[in-house]
Amino acid sequence: MMIRKSLLALAALAAAGAAHAATYSFTGSFDTDPATSVLTGTFSFDDVVVAAGGSDGSFDLTSLTISFQGQTYTLAQATDPYVQFDGGQLTGPNALFTTPSGGELALQSFWGSSGFTYFVNSTSHIGTLNISAVPEPEGWALMLGGLGAVALIARRRKA
Structure with a gap:
């Protein structure tokens, strides 16, 4: 009985603390030098x-x-930031930034792919973004807690 209460408390705590944010990381390289x-x-x-x-x-x-190029850009500096989904699949982020050199950095997602453009001195440089999901700590904690609970139950049954 005590184990059931502990498991229920652990599940409730994990559910209450779970974030609703999906987090992704990305890297990008210019198509001319991938x-x-x-x-x-x-x-x-x-x-x-x-x-x-x-x-x-x-x-x-x-x-x-x-x-990008020794500078850090944040959501607060972005013009028209949003994430794009096509056919139920994540395509990627979209946002426009003005760089200190007077150029423009644009994240663009359309037609099932994600890329970026860097426009400076009347020249456009095009690149591709590679996006990957970032595991959430709550997910790892819940998985480890579940494995611990299964091990505890198996140990108690054996005894």
Whole structure:
């Protein structure tokens, strides 16, 4: 009986503390030199809102951080930031930034792919973004707690 109460309490605690933000990281490289990673960052959005919206279309970003050419850009500096879904699949983030050199850095997602453009001195440089999910700490904690509970039950049954 005590184990059941402990397991229920652990499950309730994990559910109450679970975040609703889906977090992703990305790296980008220019198409002319794909071996050189020139852009890195993370973005997140409220996955509950996306699920309620049918997982297709544009949804607000809840966070965005980019490192590019020694500068860091954040969601607060972005013009028109959002995340794009096409056919229920995450395409990527969209946002526009003005760089200190007077150029423009644009994250763009459309037609099932995600990329970026850096426009400076009347020249456009095009790159591709590679996006990957970031595991949430709550998910890991819940999984480890579940494995511990299974081990505890198996040990008690053996005795």
